Amino acid sequence: GTPAAMIDNAEDRMKFSDMIDEIGVQQPRWRELTSPESALDFAANVGYPVLVRPSYVLSGAAMNVAWTDDQLKACLTEAATVSKEHPVVISDFIEGATEIEMDGVGKNGVLVAAAIHEHIENAGVHSGDATLVLPPHNLSAYTKERVRDASRKIVQRLNITGPVNIQFVAKGTDIMCIECNVRASRSFPFVSKTMGVDFIEAATKSIMDVSTEDMNLPTLETSNRPKGFVGVKAPMFSFTRLRGSDPVLGVEMASTGEVACFGESMEEAFLKSLLSTGFKLPEKNILISVQASLQDEITHCAWQLHELGFQLYATKKTAEVLEKNRVPCTIVGYPTEIDQDTEHPNALDLIRNKEIGLVVNIPTHESTRLADNYQMRRNAVDFGIPLLTNLNLVNTFTDAVYKHKREGLIGLEPSSLFDHYTKESDDDAWTNPSEFH
Numbered sequence: 001g002t003p004a005a006m007i008d009n010a011e012d013r014m015k016f017s018d019m020i021d022e023i024g025v026q027q028p029r030w031r032e033l034t035s036p037e038s039a040l041d042f043a044a045n046v047g048y049p050v051l052v053r054p055s056y057v058l059s060g061a062a063m064n065v066a067w068t069d070d071q072l073k074a075c076l077t078e079a080a081t082v083s084k085e086h087p088v089v090i091s092d093f094i095e096g097a098t099e100i101e102m103d104g105v106g107k108n109g110v111l112v113a114a115a116i117h118e119h120i121e122n123a124g125v126h127s128g129d130a131t132l133v134l135p136p137h138n139l140s141a142y143t144k145e146r147v148r149d150a151s152r153k154i155v156q157r158l159n160i161t162g163p164v165n166i167q168f169v170a171k172g173t174d175i176m177c178i179e180c181n182v183r184a185s186r187s188f189p190f191v192s193k194t195m196g197v198d199f200i201e202a203a204t205k206s207i208m209d210v211s212t213e214d215m216n217l218p219t220l221e222t223s224n225r226p227k228g229f230v231g232v233k234a235p236m237f238s239f240t241r242l243r244g245s246d247p248v249l250g251v252e253m254a255s256t257g258e259v260a261c262f263g264e265s266m267e268e269a270f271l272k273s274l275l276s277t278g279f280k281l282p283e284k285n286i287l288i289s290v291q292a293s294l295q296d297e298i299t300h301c302a303w304q305l306h307e308l309g310f311q312l313y314a315t316k317k318t319a320e321v322l323e324k325n326r327v328p329c330t331i332v333g334y335p336t337e338i339d340q341d342t343e344h345p346n347a348l349d350l351i352r353n354k355e356i357g358l359v360v361n362i363p364t365h366e367s368t369r370l371a372d373n374y375q376m377r378r379n380a381v382d383f384g385i386p387l388l389t390n391l392n393l394v395n396t397f398t399d400a401v402y403k404h405k406r407e408g409l410i411g412l413e414p415s416s417l418f419d420h421y422t423k424e425s426d427d428d429a430w431t432n433p434s435e436f437h
Contacts, residue, residue: 001207002106002182006158010180013055013089023157025150026176028169030091036076039090043072049093049365052076063252065093065124067365094176097123097169099130100139102151103191105199105217106160107206113199113217115191116147120270121249121392123169123178128186128253131273131393132233134194135226137266139170146175148220154180163188163203187233190260194231226262233260234273239381246374247381248363248389267400271412274397279386281401282357287313287332287347288322289376290362294391295321298362301398302327308405313356315347315372335375347372351379358386360394 009015014032021027031042033052043050049067052075066072076088099122104114118136119125136144151166154177158164165185167178184200192199195218202212218225235255239247259276263269275281286305290298295318302312302322312329314322319331333341335348350356359380363373380387388394404412 001162002158002160002164006160007182010158010182011055013053016180017089017091019157020154020177023153025153026174028092028094028176028178030089033076033088033090036073039072039076040069042090043069046092049095051091051093053089053091055088065250065365091178094123094169094171094174097171098138099123099125099127100136100143100147100168100170100175101127101132101185101187102147102164102166102168102220103185103187103199104151104155104164104166104220105202105206105212106155106162106164107212108161109156109159111152111155111220112206112212113197113202113215114151114220114222115195115199115218116144116220117187117191120396121390125249125390126253127167128258129235129249129255131235131270131396132187132190132231133266133270134191134231134233137230142173143170143175146170150175150177151220158182162207163199186258190231190233190258193260194226194262196225229262229264230266230269231260231262232266232269232273233258234270234277236277240384244378247377247387265403267396267403268412270396271400271404275412280357282310282386284309285311285313285350285356286358286360287350287356287376288329288360289315289318289347289373290360290391291364291367292317292321293364293366294362296325297391298360298394299325299327301360301394302329304398304402308402313345313347313350316344334369334372335379336369336372347376348379351376351385352383354383354385356380356385358388360388362389362391362394 009019017030029046033039049065052064052066064075066075099119102114102116104111115134116136117132117134118139119130119132121130147168154166155164160182163184165181169176169178188199197215197217202215202217205212236257236259237254238256239245259273261269261272261276263272288302299322306312306327313332314329315334316331319329322329331344332350333344333346338346338348359376361373361376367373377387388397
């Protein structure tokens with residue numbers, strides 16, 4: 001497999017960042033954390049937000065985005081505790097960037113198998129919690145070529161033999177590498193099923209120096225796989241079992257599982273995967289409460305939902321913007337004002353009485369009504385009401401539901417893998433028919 005020294009070069013944040021600069025691959029501006037003063041100076045130079053990244057951690061442990069000096073000081077303490085023996089790096093956090101992943105198999109520093117997929121959520125949501133789309137639908141040819149070029153350079157420099165997962169963020173013409181995991185990522189099974197070939201088998205053969213020529217592996221140049229369908233992987237969470245936890249996503253992983261589905265279009269595959277996690281499509285009433293900076297963007301989604309016949313409810317500030325933009329809605333009171341505001345129905349009462357079929361609550365670092373936002377999210381989970389907390393997810397969900405209602409997406413009732421096996425002919429199987437595939 002990959003030499004231990006090269007695994008260390010990938011896991012040690014400072015060594016990795018130095019290496020990326022050395023081979024000419026773009027990355028966000030960074031600095032090794034040597035003291036709190038150095039970190040604060042870096043943040044002052046590049047501007048907030050910044051990302052604190054410890055070495056040798058899984059699931060984004062102690063990784064944090066800081067928006068202020070006080071937040072940064074708290075993040076540094078946590079990161080230093082988790083990563084005592086290895087460097088902590090602070091880097092510029094790119095807001096509004098698309099996150100891209102390359103899952104591959106290397107052999108002696110050359111990629112013999114590869115698949116590029118994108119996240120629906122912007123960078124800032126841990127890759128294990130993100131909704132993945134393969135093939136990517138929103139990446140330009142230029143962006144994909146930059147990802148291919150960087151992937152080749154990184155795999156060659158680390159002399160990788162076996163599995164590898166490389167993560168990028170893209171914004172404008174900046175295509176930046178943020179991480180390389182010299183191991184199988186949790187998206188490997190999804191990529192294998194979607195591309196129709198077992199990446200783990202290929203990785204094992206590469207490690208054992210066995211030829212993979214007969215496996216028909218997709219490479220960075222492959223452009224026709226998958227063909228005729230789209231794969232979407234959605235995360236599953238256990239917030240219902242974690243009493244009091246805040247069901248909102250960030251750079252530290254929270255999901256405990258995932259489900260993947262295929263569809264003729266991205267919208268069909270997305271809705272199938274969402275429904276397979278236990279999400280129920282709303283039938284009539286939807287509650288919307290978002291941070292002020294997102295209210296103009298949410299207007300477009302709200303209008304689509306209104307056109308489809310949904311009754312919209314919104315907290316006061318969100319309702320003001322929707323009404324200004326001529327989107328009909330009913331004002332609801334904030335949870336913490338349940339005793340003071342008797343003029344409007346309260347958000348908590350509507351959720352607890354199951355009069356709401358979907359809660360859209362999107363906080364940002366600017367949010368001030370923290371208790372209200374938390375109570376709406378937590379009660380939605382506790383009372384089994386579907387919840388969306390990410391603007392990109394809301395946009396994709398709205399477009400998919402609009403297409404479903406207007407054009408009639410078929411086959412939204414996903415069948416299980418074993419149901420699929422019973423209908424499949426031996427010729428359809430891309431492995432031995434008796435093996436899992």
